Amino acid sequence: MNGTKKIPKVCAALARSRSRLNVFAITSVAKAGGNLTDMRQFLRHALIMLRNRVEITYLLTELKWTKNVNHQGNDKYWAYQNIGLDLNIFRLNWKTEQAENAIKPQESELILLRQRGKVTHIVKLLNNTLDEEHGEFGISRLVEVVWIADYWSVPPKQKMMFGYDVHLQGGKVMKLETRTFNEHWGSRGGLVGFQNHVLKALKLER
Template sequence: MRVRRVQEVDIPDLSSKLLTARKSSSESLLEICRRLDITPTYWYKLEKAENSTISYDLLKKIDALLSLNLDIRFPEDSEAEKKPEKTMNLSNLKWVKVVTPADDWRSYWAYTSQELTQMKKDGGAVVNNNGVSIFPLGFRQDREDSPAIGDLILLTQHSKVTHIVEVLDEKPEQHGDWFNRYVKVIWWKPEMDWKTLPDRNQVLGFNLVIQSGIFYRFGAFERFNAEWGGRQDAFLKHLTAELEKI
């Protein structure tokens, strides 16, 4: 059993466009009708607007043959364009970490798109293409209370929020005095000048005072608890709204 769904859309001056296209064509009316599998009588009715409707399939054939350049949009197409993008899911955001590149580091910012590309060239296990960015996030101390796989971490540098990343591995790898957790970027603005990003306190909705080197739970900060304590959903809603403004 077939299900039929019919939609109609009005194309102003279609009859005059058909007339102009036919006269501009190097082919005769008989040849045009033969290729479209219609009669000349039916074509003349279209040119004179004596028919109130035309099938979409036939109009597509005419468009392809005579180059009408029609931009036909049905109501459902317009509605699809209006659908908003999915809101970020930050429900697993539990951690924050400050990143402080050394004074002699080659870049003012860490983990930019350019930095990830260079890390990959230097032999690092980095992915940074086709909209996917994965890299080893370095830190100095490994503690028992640390992010679990699937947790989200907010990274801040120079008083800016630069990344939100998802933890991909179950435990850290140690390399000399440093430890690494492999993370995937779920929010950043790699194309922006990060100096123009808003202040992190505005984005977070509280005054964050944090030291570098380790991961902190948001609940470890008195000012977070004073502003958002017991209202995690409200905090995430505020944070999402601020990030979407950027």
């Protein structure tokens, strides 16, 4: 059976559970207009989200950090785009001299990843271990995907997610609760209000 014949079956399976996320998935696949590569990529990412859907509300209470990332090289536009569907695990890199910063987030806490003015991932720290190797970006932490962008041509804008212009660059992980964050979200429920906003903005509500 070729990929074209598999897609309707997957869409039908998504439709049977009748969740808002699944309806969004089916609509987006239809909008792909027969682009098989886009359909496959979307369905892979939709399945990641569906698998995490039951626990995502609880998980986002651990969303406390953000990090700007960039792919090193000319072979890809986005960093950490091709994550394996089965494990959803990869090593998140820091510059070698940023080891002290890399160890700050604790196991099970979540990091919202940003790149090129977009939000592309939410990842969970799997342990408190720093991995080191030679090279400019020789520090890494093992993370698991909680959410990943559906269509890489149109990831959510970080201004839409945060509600204001974000100026956190340089590749270090930073607490979400900066002065600017607190000024904007202090009257909107603070960190919890932001976490709930992320659930709605990314259509992750159960």
